[in-house]
Amino acid sequence: MIAVIGLGYVGLTTALGFSEKGFKVCGIDNNKEKSDSISSGRIPFFEENLSGILNKNLGKNFFIKKSFSECAADTEIIFLCVETPADRDGAPDLTYLEAALESVLQAVKPQDNKIIVIKSTVPPSTTVKKIIPFIEKRGFKNGKNIHIVYNPEFLREGTAWEDFINPDRIIIGVDGKYPKRILNEVFEPFNAEVYFVSLNTSEFVKYLSNSFFAALLSYSNEMSVIADKIGGIDIKSAFELFHKDKRWFGTPAAVCGYVYPSCGFGGSCLPKDLNVLINKSDECGYNAKILKNIVEINREIKTFWINKITREITTGQPIAVLGLSFKPGTEDVRETPAYTIIKMLMERGYNKITAYDPKACKSFDKTYNLPLNYSVSMEDAVSKSEVVIITSAWQEFLDNKDLLKNKTVFDLRYKL
Ligand SMILES: NC(=O)c1ccc[n+]([C@@H]2O[C@H](COP(=O)([O-])OP(=O)(O)OC[C@H]3O[C@@H](n4cnc5c(N)ncnc54)[C@H](O)[C@@H]3O)[C@@H](O)[C@H]2O)c1
Incomplete structure (x- = not known):
């Protein structure tokens, strides 16, 4: 009973x-x-x-x-x-x-x-x-x-x-x-x-869910106010058209990839477009609090990771940073979180860094010109290191996770 x-x-x-x-x-x-x-x-x-x-x-x-x-x-x-x-x-x-x-x-x-x-x-x-x-x-x-x-x-x-x-x-x-x-x-x-x-996970999932749906509602409301202030925007149609994005559909829906923690977003679109809309909103006399906090959290998440990593490793330990592009499948390194992570590590005295990316080593070196060693393979980068930091989750890293045995690993994408 x-x-x-x-x-x-x-x-x-x-x-x-x-x-x-x-x-x-x-x-x-x-x-x-x-x-x-x-x-x-x-x-x-x-x-x-x-x-x-x-x-x-x-x-x-x-x-x-x-x-x-x-x-x-x-x-x-x-x-x-x-x-x-x-x-x-x-x-x-x-x-x-x-x-x-x-x-x-x-x-x-x-x-x-x-x-x-x-x-x-x-x-x-x-x-x-x-x-x-x-x-x-x-x-x-x-x-x-x-x-x-x-x-x-x-x-x-x-x-x-x-x-x-x-x-x-x-x-x-x-x-x-x-x-x-x-x-x-x-x-x-x-x-x-x-x-x-x-027990803690089971309790947390409930808040993960409720806070998220509440955030979506407030995000939508903030966007509706911005639209109203700008004027000439059919808010109902705008939201209905937004709902036609194919990322909402499928099993699992591709939007799940965006509802997932990491070391921040980058690339040529999201950071720029957010800043532009915040600016536009300010110009129209509306303080877009959620959008501003989104940008702030994207900055803070890197500090969170750096604090976590530097608490656990010493400056003398050789580090492999895997993934330099802002996301897998591209060589685009604009606004890539890997740059901030590496720069912050160097500022704190962690200078034994070897970097590897399946496609983006050249563009990263050219764009940022950091004093780094680049490896030609994941195996090479990992073999030279005691610590591995995964900053973008290329499939190659997941397929070869056996190489990471006996290493101190920080998976900043929660994919391993
Ligand atoms: N309502 C929802 O949609 C929902 C959904 C998911 C989770 N929850 C959670 O579930 C819990 C219950 O929510 P609810 O909406 O069913 O609450 P409710 O207020 O409708 O029901 C709670 C019932 O418990 C009874 N009660 C209180 N102390 C008691 C006791 N010592 N012995 C016997 N009965 C007692 C009350 O008389 C009341 O009828 C809350 O923690 C809530 O956050 C609610």
């Missing part, structure tokens, strides 16, 4: 989703009004499709209980779906989660082997730094009589049922074979790939 604590948008949908898949589920909500409403077959909020599913499962696979202790003995897996509000400064309020957890712990016996799955959204590292210490302080041992798991929920209000019952992926933050095996079985009927990751 599965228990779901907190029967709001996430909890009720979760409870009904598992009921629909044939599991026996008991649901608990400490808001009596809500709980009574659900018991009598009425959804206490508007959400398309849930009412029929509730009435189909109520009393057959889905049972409302007053407290967890009423179903504790028969329950192996407990989903916690209570609210986790934040104050104005973003500090999360975990009191609801802790109270729900407490109600579970009170009913757990030493011989039990219960899996507690947190679905409520919590900031990355909360499970490791707060939830596990919370249970351990009460005498339980994570991985022994209790297994703490994090499972981010991606459903959207309005399409909650469809999103839950047909998930695009299931992400489970967990440590330990037993909960992995059980959760694999539990999620099997959903026909979606199950990805097991660390």
Whole structure:
């Protein structure tokens, strides 16, 4: 049996989703009004499709209980779906989660082997730094009589049922074979790939997703204001035409390549065009904050990498820098991040640098004229070095990653 604590948008949908898949589920909500409403077959909020599913499962696979202790003995897996509000400064309020957890712990016996799955959204590292210490302080041992798991929920209000019952992926933050095996079985009927990751990763993916969609909305709004200030632009058509870019389509869509971390963008177009639009916007009296920050972050990311690299290596160590063009597949080195990275390394006294690029060594040397050694092959560059820094991800580097064994590698493109 599965228990779901907190029967709001996430909890009720979760409870009904598992009921629909044939599991026996008991649901608990400490808001009596809500709980009574659900018991009598009425959804206490508007959400398309849930009412029929509730009435189909109520009393057959889905049972409302007053407290967890009423179903504790028969329950192996407990989903916690209570609210986790934040104050104005973003500090999360975990009191609801802790109270729900407490109600579970009170009913757990030493011989039990219960899996507690947190679905409520919590900031990355909360499970490791707060939830596990919370249970351990009460005498339980994570991985022994209790297994703490994090499972981010991606459903959207309005399409909650469809999103839950047909998930695009299931992400489970967990440590330990037993909960992995059980959760694999539990999620099997959903026909979606199950990805097991660390607890912090599973929490972070939820914020990666929500922050991104929020950023897209604000970016679009900023662009609409710029368009309005410039004038004569049909904003609706402009956005609709933007949506016709083929990079939005395909599996995976090519836009995924842009939603990926690196050491910054370069080339002849993006940096120039951004600066030009910022300038135009200023001229029209609008301070394009997002665009300005995009440029700033593109500068800062190089400093981030340089600080990280120089913390870990000494100036005496020979370094191979692989990839000089601003992206693979071109010899174009205009605004290439590799230049800034190499220059910053040299400024900090790292002078034993050998560079290699399948196509761009000549153009890089001609454009920047840095006191560098160039290699004729990846193998040669790597063999002369203790440290390897990948600044643009040519396929050749990925195909020959065996050469990087025993080297200190910094993959600034996260491709290895
Ligand atoms: N709403 C969404 O679209 C959505 C999507 C993904 C993730 N989330 C996250 O999931 C969590 C739940 O969101 P929601 O929108 O379902 O919240 P909600 O406020 O609709 O529901 C939470 C429910 O938990 C109940 N509850 C609180 N403490 C309890 C306790 N100790 N015992 C039993 N019941 C208790 C409340 O009465 C309430 O009905 C939040 O962390 C939220 O950020 C929400």
